[in-house]
Amino acid sequence: MAEFPKQAKVVIVGLGGIVGSSIAHHLIELGWDDIVGLDKSAIPTDIGSTSHASDFCYTTGADKFTAYTTQYSQQFFESRGNYVRCGGLEVARVDDDARMLELKRKIGQGKAFGSRVSLISPAEAKAKFPLLAEDQIQGALWDPDAGLVVPRSQKVAGDLVDEAVASGKLKAFPNTPALKIVVDAGRVIGVETRRGFIASEKVVLSVGIWGPLLADQVGSKLPLMPLEHPLLFFGPYDELTGSGQEIVYPLFRDQGNSSYVRDTGDPKTTEGGRVEWGYYETEHPRLVHARDIAAPETARMSPSMRDLTLDQVMDAYEKAIEMTPILGELGWEERHSFNGLLSVTSDGGSLIGESPEVAGLWFAEAVWIKDGPGVGKVVADWMTEGTPALDPHRVDIARFYPHQKQDDIVESRCAEIAQKVYTPAVHPREPFATSRERFVS
Ligand SMILES: Cc1cc2nc3c(=O)[nH]c(=O)nc-3n(C[C@H](O)[C@H](O)[C@H](O)COP(=O)(O)OP(=O)(O)OC[C@H]3O[C@@H](n4cnc5c(N)ncnc54)[C@H](O)[C@@H]3O)c2cc1C
Numbered sequence: 001m002a003e004f005p006k007q008a009k010v011v012i013v014g015l016g017g018i019v020g021s022s023i024a025h026h027l028i029e030l031g032w033d034d035i036v037g038l039d040k041s042a043i044p045t046d047i048g049s050t051s052h053a054s055d056f057c058y059t060t061g062a063d064k065f066t067a068y069t070t071q072y073s074q075q076f077f078e079s080r081g082n083y084v085r086c087g088g089l090e091v092a093r094v095d096d097d098a099r100m101l102e103l104k105r106k107i108g109q110g111k112a113f114g115s116r117v118s119l120i121s122p123a124e125a126k127a128k129f130p131l132l133a134e135d136q137i138q139g140a141l142w143d144p145d146a147g148l149v150v151p152r153s154q155k156v157a158g159d160l161v162d163e164a165v166a167s168g169k170l171k172a173f174p175n176t177p178a179l180k181i182v183v184d185a186g187r188v189i190g191v192e193t194r195r196g197f198i199a200s201e202k203v204v205l206s207v208g209i210w211g212p213l214l215a216d217q218v219g220s221k222l223p224l225m226p227l228e229h230p231l232l233f234f235g236p237y238d239e240l241t242g243s244g245q246e247i248v249y250p251l252f253r254d255q256g257n258s259s260y261v262r263d264t265g266d267p268k269t270t271e272g273g274r275v276e277w278g279y280y281e282t283e284h285p286r287l288v289h290a291r292d293i294a295a296p297e298t299a300r301m302s303p304s305m306r307d308l309t310l311d312q313v314m315d316a317y318e319k320a321i322e323m324t325p326i327l328g329e330l331g332w333e334e335r336h337s338f339n340g341l342l343s344v345t346s347d348g349g350s351l352i353g354e355s356p357e358v359a360g361l362w363f364a365e366a367v368w369i370k371d372g373p374g375v376g377k378v379v380a381d382w383m384t385e386g387t388p389a390l391d392p393h394r395v396d397i398a399r400f401y402p403h404q405k406q407d408d409i410v411e412s413r414c415a416e417i418a419q420k421v422y423t424p425a426v427h428p429r430e431p432f433a434t435s436r437e438r439f440v441s
Helices: 018-029 064-079 097-112 122-128 153-166 208-217 314-323 369-385 407-419
Strands: 010-013 035-038 088-093 118-120 137-143 147-149 170-173 178-184 187-193 196-199 203-205 224-235 251-254 259-263 275-279 338-345 351-354 361-365
Touching: 010 018, 010 178, 010 187, 018 035, 018 153, 018 361, 018 369, 035 153, 064 147, 064 369, 088 097, 088 122, 097 118, 097 137, 118 122, 122 137, 153 170, 178 208, 187 203, 203 208, 208 224, 208 338, 208 361, 224 407, 259 314, 275 314, 338 407, 351 369, 361 369
Parallel strands: 010 035, 010 203, 035 170, 088 251, 203 361
Antiparallel strands: 088 137, 118 137, 178 187, 187 196, 224 275, 224 338, 251 259, 259 275, 351 361
16 A cells, blocks of 8 residues: 555545545546545445445436436446446336326436437336236336446446556555544645545545535535435346346336336346345435444444345335235345435435535535446536536535525435435425425515
């Protein structure tokens, strides 16, 4: 490992995730050098959300900016041999006309944003995804560009860091937490670690669910909370044996039941031989305060993996069996299943850009895997040119008024966003139900 530096042009905190590693890659592509990357875990991360994501990417983003970062990321992964363009379905149940309308709306929107989504019949959906009970749906959206990051986004993060280190422009320090972002007169001046202080006029925080901890220290609050996301595995699924593929069937989303299904490919591949079912809790989403995330030494699995019980998901699981009966036929793999922690924000958008409170402090928070490389490009462009390629208002950390970052508002709005990750279909400008009437005439 390199000698610990006393200064750097930029310090990336949280280098080991897909976001930090992508930022390092894109900064170097734009000519930056003298970059230091820190991570409190291994590199690539073995405790962050990137270490256990399902790793799929749909192009059905709800706004132009996200459509750009997703499509950029898909191409980026593919250009490195890390993407299987297996396609993906989103279905409307027979009794869910609102979802059907939403699929049609998404197809129009997708065309406007440059995706190739189309509407297909139940029979066509069944032909693409044989695990489907065809009589359960009235139609489906088909996204031919949806796909899976292979073998894992965690591997991509590790490769990006290795390449950046080999270029001589990045020094990477695993097991080195940033203890404190040091600020003087409203400007960042460096990062405190237990190995010493690194002076730097630019610091990027890409620390995922831990974001509020460091941001709060310097009075630049992040309206973000970690959320438990149940991910369950079922198997062994022998049909996948001998396929030699990382994923055999297309991706499948049943947003009306707030859930998704995918196979994990040939048993010989990473985590293969199973069917995976993910769910977003719609009634009582389990938000977690960043301060309550377990320390690595006390977590049973990992700080971002919490225990899961079947009763937490039972109603939705039973509905999922109607749609994809295989989930009821295979054995539940309790040992592999868990509640993963991911970030939700108070308006559902990522938190990117320079802190309005602290000059030189940049955020790249609440970013999905499907947008990781795209956001890496956006941050690098923004830091280099002063502006990214597209209007970033939708994700700009500066979009919040100070009162919108108060704890009670953040918690109530994050809970609403968490309930609606998949369902019901909401208009992007639908008003919030909570934390209203703060300012009345
Ligand atoms: C179960 C599950 C399934 C998912 N499936 C998908 C999917 O299919 N598609 C998709 O697009 N997204 C998916 N996601 C979301 C996705 O995993 C995350 O949005 C993404 O991994 C975030 O990446 P990141 O780099 O921002 O954060 P992380 O991967 O969490 O990395 C943050 C890093 O910061 C480090 N860090 C934290 N604090 C400090 C500190 N003080 N000093 C130094 N380092 C620090 C951590 O150690 C960690 O390595 C899923 C999430 C979960 C939980």
